[in-house]
Amino acid sequence: MKISIFANDSEKSAAIKQQLNKKLAERHFIFDDKNPEIVITVGGDGTLLSAFHHYADKLDQIRFVGVHTGHLGFYTDWRDDEIDDLIISLQSDNRQSVSYPLLDVAVKFRQTNKIQQYLALNESSLRRVGPTLAADVYIGGDLFERFRGDGLCVATPTGSTGYSKSLGGAVVHPDMPVLQLAEISSINNRVFRTISSPLIISPNDWVTIIPIALAHSEELLLTVDSSYYHMADIEQVSYKVSKKKVHFAKYRHNGFWNRVKDSFIGDEP
Template identity: 80%
Template sequence: MKIEIFANDSDKSLAIKQQLQKKLADRHFIFDSENPDIVITVGGDGTLLSAFHHYEKQLDQIRFVGVHTGHLGFYTDWRDGEIDDLVVSLQSDNRQSVSYPLLDVNVLTRKDGEVHQFLALNESSIRRVGPTMTSDVYIGGDLFERFRGDGLCVATPTGSTGYSKSLGGAVVHPDMPVLQLAEISSINNRVFRTISSPLIISPNDWVTIRPVSPGSNQDFLLAVDSRYYHTTDVAQITYKVSKKKVYFAKYRHNGFWNRVKDSFIGDEQ
């Protein structure tokens, strides 16, 4: 089994990485950063997201394992004090895994008509820099509404516990391969009207956002997970449930609702 350990820059994470490297080397594991079978992330969900994007072209070959050195995260099953237990689990690996759905993001440019493709684990959002964003929103190819406001966010089920939740979205179990579309500060009055509610989109449908008057020089901020792209060249963005998935090694997988409870409710008083 080929292993890569992907850690953030904190002193605690780097110390845990060194411990893991020594324990795995003593047990004759192979380290391979180019073509690993398992990527162990040490840090938090942000570290896992960085590792995901680093290896996003190899997702069908890799399983991830998360070790958290801070607050409990949705993608990290192991605490920093459980390294020995993790090593034992790696030694007895039976290739079991759990998978989560991903989000395809296709951005059509206005000037050259090229399509730029991105992949998101959590969510993607589009905002206007400065003035209000005005965009037509299509679902499954049919015009749904003309949106006016700060922006729009499309989230995966695992991403539903992040930015989408802060926008009033529902928490969606990752067994449901759906998208969630949420508005960011929409304008609603007698003149302008939107649905003003998050929408759960079927995996058979897709969401297309087309800025109104794309010929004008409009500034947009496109976010894909924790990556940000400033652009003035957006004709439309299409979101769809990806055919790709991300896989996590199922040694001691913490159930989704337990993660939700631990993160937002905590222990009962």
């Protein structure tokens, strides 16, 4: 089995990575950072997000395993004091995995017709730099509304527990390969009206956001997970459920609702 260890820059994560390197080498695992079969992340959910984007072009051949050095995250199943147990699981690996849906993001530019593609594990948002954003929102090719406000966010089911939740979105189980569209501070009065509610979008549909009343040189801010892009001359941004998925090694994968409870509710009083 070919393994890569992807750690953040903290002192604690570096120490755990060193332990893993030593113990895995003693058991004759192969280290391969270019074409791994298992990627072990050491840190937190942010570290796993970084690893996901680093290996985005190899997702069909990789399973991820997360070791957390802080509090339990949504993508990290193992504590830093369970390294020996993790190695035993790696030795008895049966190639089982659990998979989560991803988000395709396509940005089309007005003057060149060029299309820039991105892939998101959690969410993507579109905002105007400065004044409020005005945009026509299409669902499945049909005009749904003309939005005015700070911006719009499209999230995956696993991303529904993050920024989307803070916008009033529902928490969606990742077995449902859907998108969730949420408004960011929409303007609603006698002149401007929006649905003012998060929407769950079928995997057979897609969301297209077409900014209006923008000068060619005016910038929009596109976010894809933790990355930010300032872009001018955007004609439209389209979102759909990706054909790709992210895969996690299913050794003792913590159930989704247990993760939600641990993160937001904690132990019962």
